[in-house]
Structure formats: C-alpha cells, structure tokens
Amino acid sequence: MKGIPSLQSLxxxxxxKYVNADNVIRYRAIMRFIYQEYQRLNYWLKPEEIYxxxxxxxxxxxxLFEQLQVDLEQLVEWKNLTSRHDGGKSATVEEYLRKxxxxxxxxxxxxIERMLEELENVRGYGGSLEPTLxxxxxxxxxxxxxxxxxFEPGEALDLWNExxxxxxxxxxxxxxxxxxxxxxxxxxxxxxDAFLVYKESLTDYLQNFVQTLQxxxxxxxxxxxxxxxxxxxxxxxxxxxxxxxxPRLEDVPTREELIEVYLRGWGNLKSWFIENGDSxxxxxxxxxxxxxxxxxxxxxxxxxxxxxxxxxSKRKDLNYLGNWFYKTNELNDAHRLAAxxxxxxxTRHLQGEEIRETDRADISMxxxxxxxxxLRSRSRKKNDRQDIESIPDNTERRKTSMKQILEYHRGELxxxxxxxxxxxxxxxxxGYISSNIRLSLMQWISRCTSSNSSKFxxxxxxxxxxxxxxxxxxxxxxxxxxxxxxxxxxxxxTIGNEGFAESAAAQQME
Numbered sequence: 001m002k003g004i005p006s007l008q009s010l011x012x013x014x015x016x017k018y019v020n021a022d023n024v025i026r027y028r029a030i031m032r033f034i035y036q037e038y039q040r041l042n043y044w045l046k047p048e049e050i051y052x053x054x055x056x057x058x059x060x061x062x063x064l065f066e067q068l069q070v071d072l073e074q075l076v077e078w079k080n081l082t083s084r085h086d087g088g089k090s091a092t093v094e095e096y097l098r099k100x101x102x103x104x105x106x107x108x109x110x111x112i113e114r115m116l117e118e119l120e121n122v123r124g125y126g127g128s129l130e131p132t133l134x135x136x137x138x139x140x141x142x143x144x145x146x147x148x149x150x151f152e153p154g155e156a157l158d159l160w161n162e163x164x165x166x167x168x169x170x171x172x173x174x175x176x177x178x179x180x181x182x183x184x185x186x187x188x189x190x191x192x193d194a195f196l197v198y199k200e201s202l203t204d205y206l207q208n209f210v211q212t213l214q215x216x217x218x219x220x221x222x223x224x225x226x227x228x229x230x231x232x233x234x235x236x237x238x239x240x241x242x243x244x245x246x247p248r249l250e251d252v253p254t255r256e257e258l259i260e261v262y263l264r265g266w267g268n269l270k271s272w273f274i275e276n277g278d279s280x281x282x283x284x285x286x287x288x289x290x291x292x293x294x295x296x297x298x299x300x301x302x303x304x305x306x307x308x309x310x311x312x313s314k315r316k317d318l319n320y321l322g323n324w325f326y327k328t329n330e331l332n333d334a335h336r337l338a339a340x341x342x343x344x345x346x347t348r349h350l351q352g353e354e355i356r357e358t359d360r361a362d363i364s365m366x367x368x369x370x371x372x373x374x375l376r377s378r379s380r381k382k383n384d385r386q387d388i389e390s391i392p393d394n395t396e397r398r399k400t401s402m403k404q405i406l407e408y409h410r411g412e413l414x415x416x417x418x419x420x421x422x423x424x425x426x427x428x429x430x431g432y433i434s435s436n437i438r439l440s441l442m443q444w445i446s447r448c449t450s451s452n453s454s455k456f457x458x459x460x461x462x463x464x465x466x467x468x469x470x471x472x473x474x475x476x477x478x479x480x481x482x483x484x485x486x487x488x489x490x491x492x493x494t495i496g497n498e499g500f501a502e503s504a505a506a507q508q509m510e
Contacts, residue, residue, distance in 0.1 A: 015078060015079050015106070015108040015109055015112060016112065018075060018078060025059065025060075026063070026071055027071060027074075028116075029059055029060075030050060030054065030075065031112075031113055032113065033050060034050065034081070035105060035109075035110065035113040035114075037053075038105055038110065044084070044102040045103055046086060046103075047069055047072060047103070050072070050103070051065050051068050054068070072103060079106055080106060080109040080112075081104065081106065081109070082103070082104045082106055083102065083103050083104075084104075085100070085101060085102075086100040086102050127172070127174065127177030128177055129173070129177055129205065129206070129209040130169070130173060130174075131208065131212035133169060134212060134213065134216035134219075135216060136162070136163075137163060137170070137220055138216060138220045140159060140162055141163070141223035142471075143159060144163075144223075144231070144232075144235050145223055145226055145227050145231065151238045153242065153245065154242050156235060156238035156239045156241075156242055157239050157243055159239075164269070167272070171272065171282070174286055178286070181296075181297075190296075191303075191304070192304075193304060195300065196301060196304060196305075199298075199301045203297055203298065206290055206297075210287060210290050210291060213283070213286070213290075214287070217273065217283055221274055224269075224270055224274060225274070225468075236262045236263070236266075239262060240255055240259065244258075324337065325337065325338075355369075411436060416460060416493070419491070419493040422493070423492065423493065423494075424490060424491065424493070426488055426489065427475040427477055427487075428476075430478075431478065432479075433478070433479055434479070435479055435480055435481045437479075438479045438481075438484070441491075444456075444464050445466060445491075447464075448464060448465070448491075454466045454467075461495060462493055462495060463493070463495075465491070466489055467489065467490040467491075467492070468487065468489065469488040474486070475488035
C-alpha cells in the first residue's frame with residue numbers, strides 16, 4: 001500500500017528503546033500512566049503527579065521519587081517525552097533550588113502506546129469480509145466523477161477521507177481474514193469432526209463475498225476509468241484547499257507534499273482494482289484466494305466425512321446377520337430376510353435374447369432358469385489374458401464433426417461480413433437475433449472488456465472495438481432463447497489488413 005521508502009523513514013527508532021530496556025517495567029508504567037492522562041485531556045504532568053499515580057498501581061515494592069526523575073530524563077533523551085520548565089510557585093526552599101519540569105508525550109510515543117494498547121487485545125488475525133464496502137467505494141467514486149468542481153468547503157476532504165478509509169478497511173480486514181484461514185489453529189480445526197458444524201456457514205460467508213465482489217467490482221472499475229486526470233486534479237485541488245484551510249500551530253505541509261501524498265493514495269486505489277499490464281490487480285488476487293479457501297474447506301469436509309465412513313466397522317453386524325441366515329430352514333424365509341435387510345438391489349439392464357420355457361404370466365421368477373451373461377472384471381489388476389478388441393472406425397464421426405465446425409465458422413464469417421458492411425452497431429439496434437449471433441456478440445464483448453485497449457483483432461484481420469455506454473444506458477437484447485438486459489455497448493468493425501478477404505474466399509471455396 002505504500003511507495004518506495006526514503007532514507008529518513010528507514011532510520012533507527014530511538015523512541016522504541018524503552019520497550020526493551022533493562023528497566024522496561026518502570027519505563028512502560030511511566031509511559032502508560034502519561035498516555036492514560038493524555039486521553040483524559042491532561043497533557044503536561046508534574047513528576048509528583050506521575051509518581052503518585054504509578055504508586056497507586058502497587059507494581060513496585062521500592063521505587064523512589066529520585067529514581068522516577070532519572071527515568072523521566074532518560075525518556076526525554078530517547079525522545080519519548082518533551083519537557084518544559086515549571087514556572088509555578090515554590091512551597092519550600094528545596095523546591096525553589098531544585099529545577100522543576102513538566103512532561104508531555106511526543107507524537108511518536110502516542111502512536112507507540114496506542115499500538116501497544118491494541119496489541120494487548122489481539123487474538124489471532126481477526127479481520128472480516130465486508131461486501132458493503134464495495135458499494136461505499138463505488139458510490140464515492142461516482143460522486144467524484146459527477147461533482148468534481150462544485151464542492152462546498154470541507155466536502156471534498158470528507159469525501160476523500162471516507163473513500164480512502166473504506167478502501168484501507170476493505171484491504172486490511174479482507175487480507176487479515178483470509179490469513180486467519182491459513183493459521184495452524186485453523187488447519188488443526190479443519191481435520192476434526194467439529195469443523196463440520198462450521199463448514200456450511202463458512203462457505204456461505206465466503207461465497208456471498210465472492211458473489212458481491214464479482215457484481216460490484218465492475219462498477220468501481222468503470223468509475224475509475226471514467227475519472228480522467230483532469231477531473232482527478234480538480235478534485236484534489238478542492239481537497240488540498242480544505243486541508244490547508246485547517247488552522248495548524250505545528251508544521252504545515254506544503255501543497256506539493258499534499259499533492260504527492262494524495263496522488264500516491266489514488267495510485268494505490270486504482271492499481272488495487274485495475275490490473276496494470278501483466279501484473280494482476282489485488283482485487284483479482286483476493287478473489288482467487290477466497291475461491292481457493294472455499295475449495296480447501298470443501299475438501300477438508302469431504303475428507304472428514306470419508307474418514308468417518310471408513311472408520312465404522314460392520315464386522316459384528318455382518319456376523320450376526322450371517323448367523324441369522326444360517327439358522328433359517330426355509331428358502332422363502334431367507335428371501336424375506338434378504339428383502340428386509342438389503343431392500344431392492346440396483347437394477348441392471350442386460351441385452352440379449354431371453355429364452356423362456358413357458359409363457360405363463362403367473363410363474364414365479366424363482367422358478368425361471370438363470371440366463372448366463374459373461375461380465376468383465378472391474379479390478380485394476382491386469383489379467384493374464386485379455387480379449388483383443390478392434391479399434392473403432394470414427395471416420396464418419398470425424399466427417400460429421402468437421403462439417404459442423406465448418407458450418408459454424410462459415411456462419412461466423414457471414415456475420416463478420418455483415419458487421420463490416422454496417423461499420424458499427426449498438427445493442428439496442430440489433431433487434432431480434434438468433435442464439436448463435438448472441439454467442440458471437442458475447443465472445444466479442446468479453447474479449448474487448450478483458451483488453452486494456454477495449455479492442456481485439458480476429459483471425460480474419462477484423463479489428464473489433466468496444467465503446468462503453470454512459471451510466472444508466474441499458475438495452476434489452478432480444479434473442480430466440482430469451483431476453484438479456486445489458487449495457488448498451490457499441491461495437492465498431494474495421495478491416496485491419498488483406499487477410500479478411502483471403503480468409504473469406506478460402507472458406508467459401510471449402
């Protein structure tokens with residue numbers, strides 16, 4: 001998510017020394033108390049206040065006030081605290097002679113303590129899959145595209161903050177959640193029987209996210225492609241004006257620094273949703289990882305079920321059933337027992353001439369003579385002798401298939417010739433078409449949308465270019481197999497070289 005780090009950003013962080021110092025408990029107790037007071041809007045603290053607050057925690061048996069002063073000076077040296085002279089009145093001579101200070105947390109220390117406080121509550125990777133964030137990002141991008149100039153004071157900055165915070169939240173929570181499915185604890189759970197309870201809800205959760213991702217991603221990609229550099233720069237000008245309008249008492253960033261930060265954030269946002277050259281987008285990687293997680297969960301559930309089925313022994317039941325059959329004295333009793341135990345056997349249809357000795361309809365099947373049919377073994381072991389079978393002649397089948405393929409290509413060629421004569425066509429102008437024409441149109445649109453230039457060249461040398469419609473421009477494609485509601489795309493067909501005429505002539509000769 002970040003760009004190339006600078007040398008300044010890779011410097012040693014002296015503010016982190018107190019986390020692993022020798023007297024780490026004392027340092028961290030001081031910093032935690034000052035941080036808690038900072039959250040209560042109590043910023044500058046006296047050493048006496050810090051000492052009194054720490055001693056109430058009863059963490060130390062012997063901790064002198066002089067030791068606290070030494071620790072405070074050390075934290076000032078590490079740039080964790082900022083000190084200033086306390087100009088209040090002195091109650092005693094010792095206070096007057098001793099130089100008194102007040103202490104305040106530095107910005108680095110505030111973030112460090114905030115991070116340490118969050119780390120105490122970390123339980124695994126956490127994260128979640130929030131499909132609604134796709135709608136939020138798409139709506140914010142649409143607002144930027146449709147209202148890039150007329151922003152009220154503060155509106156552009158709020159819009160950018162909501163957009164980028166939703167984007168960061170989508171990235172962080174989804175990455176953390178997918179990572180939680182690959183932990184050792186998750187792998188241990190996936191091989192236990194208890195995992196079958198979570199399997200359905202987990203797969204539904206992942207499938208719902210993937211389906212929402214596939215439905216909403218095209219809206220985000222379309223809005224990003226329609227936001228030109230001019231619109232983007234006008235929007236960021238309004239954002240920077242809102243940022244510079246804030247009154248600041250500390251260092252104020254320059255316009256150039258803000259432009260660099262916002263452009264880097266926009267580049268991260270765009271590269272996350274739209275692929276750049278040969279490198280896939282982060283969105284496609286997230287989709288692939290989520291689908292792989294679904295496949296992995298289903299496979300684990302199947303293995304558990306197979307293990308449960310294979311682990312059940314029926315030896316005692318079969319021994320008991322065998323003794324039961326052994327003790328029956330009448331054949332009819334054995335037939336009834338088999339019918340109650342096994343039910344109807346799977347029906348098998350065997351071809352052949354049925355030889356019957358009588359045409360009586362009331363004769364029992366048990367009185368019929370058996371008809372012998374040789375059956376091939378299903379064993380994987382090779383027999384010593386195998387019957388030799390002749391190779392089937394598929395000449396006629398190949399001729400039929402070749403004829404069907406040639407007819408399909410000839411129809412596609414005629415369709416291309418018709419489109420070249422028209423020059424361009426929109427979906428709303430097509431009228432009633434056949435299913436073959438619809439399939440060809442869908443293939444052309446799919447190949448154009450998957451290309452960065454929104455065009456491709458057919459083997460006949462025809463260059464097909466796709467023009468996307470405006471927002472809300474929807475058309476209904478009437479086909480012989482139903483109606484399809486889709487964007488009102490426009491396709492243009494131009495001859496790129498002489499290959500089209502040669503290919504057309506060759507196919508007509510065939």
